Amino acid sequence: MTILIDNKSGAPIYDQIYSQIKNHIISGQLKENEMLPSIRKLAKDLKISFITTKRAYDELENEGFIYTIPAKGCFVAAKNIELIREENLKKIEDLLEQAVQLAAACNLSKSEIISMINFSLEDYNK
Amino acid sequence: MTILIDNKSGAPIYDQIYSQIKNHIISGQLKENEMLPSIRKLAKDLKISFITTKRAYDELENEGFIYTIPAKGCFVAAKNIELIREENLKKIEDLLEQAVQLAAACNLSKSEIISMINFSLEDYNK
DNA sequence: TCAACTGTATATAATCAACATATACAGTTT
């Protein structure tokens, strides 16, 4: 597994690590229950403090992407794809609800709302 | 016109001033072309620096709620309703964009998105 | 058993943006 830190990126180091590992998990490059590099080894490789790698791992754990066994290591969590999907659906419903509320506040017609969502969907062809 | 500063609120002083004046304008308590209290007078009344009241007025001007004539004063701008509408439209676009991004992240089809927005619009009959 | 590994907890330091300010300036009004 390869992690690259871009010092010019502006993004915090811990965030770059978090994102890249998350992507590896989502894409399947990291399999369920596979052990991640230890926070110390990864830190050594990247020439940064292991506190920073720990922070990245903490974020991943909080979001359910990995699980930790103290003194043993960190492992890729079983992906509940359906759960993630449902979480996203709730967020989407919430966003759409807010949008509709605002639309009501400024007297947008139903068709105007529809045309706005169509505009947002323009580049989206699935 | 009355402005109240709540030190316990956590909101910045300039923001409290901004919001309250904005509300006065929207509600019609402040009429088109009416002169606002000078940044110095308001600052004196509120016992704060006039730089802070200036910042509040700057925000109001940036958003088009007031206009300024140097050495004369600040005045309520015209066409506020249209401004508010535009503000809301921007927010709506933003919300829809976020929703579409999330939808893409969990592989929702275009038609699924449309049916979700239709669901949100169910109780909305304009 | 003990050396080498794992993650944890606490305290600290550097940096940066947000917030509020004073002071000096320039134009308008009366």
Next chain:
DNA sequence: AAACTGTATATGTTGATTATATACAGTTGA
């Protein structure tokens, strides 16, 4: 001229964010 208007520049304070070192405690395996 005196008293007002807004402007521009520089400064100080604070708090959140980011990254760190050091000391701690459990697990593993030669």
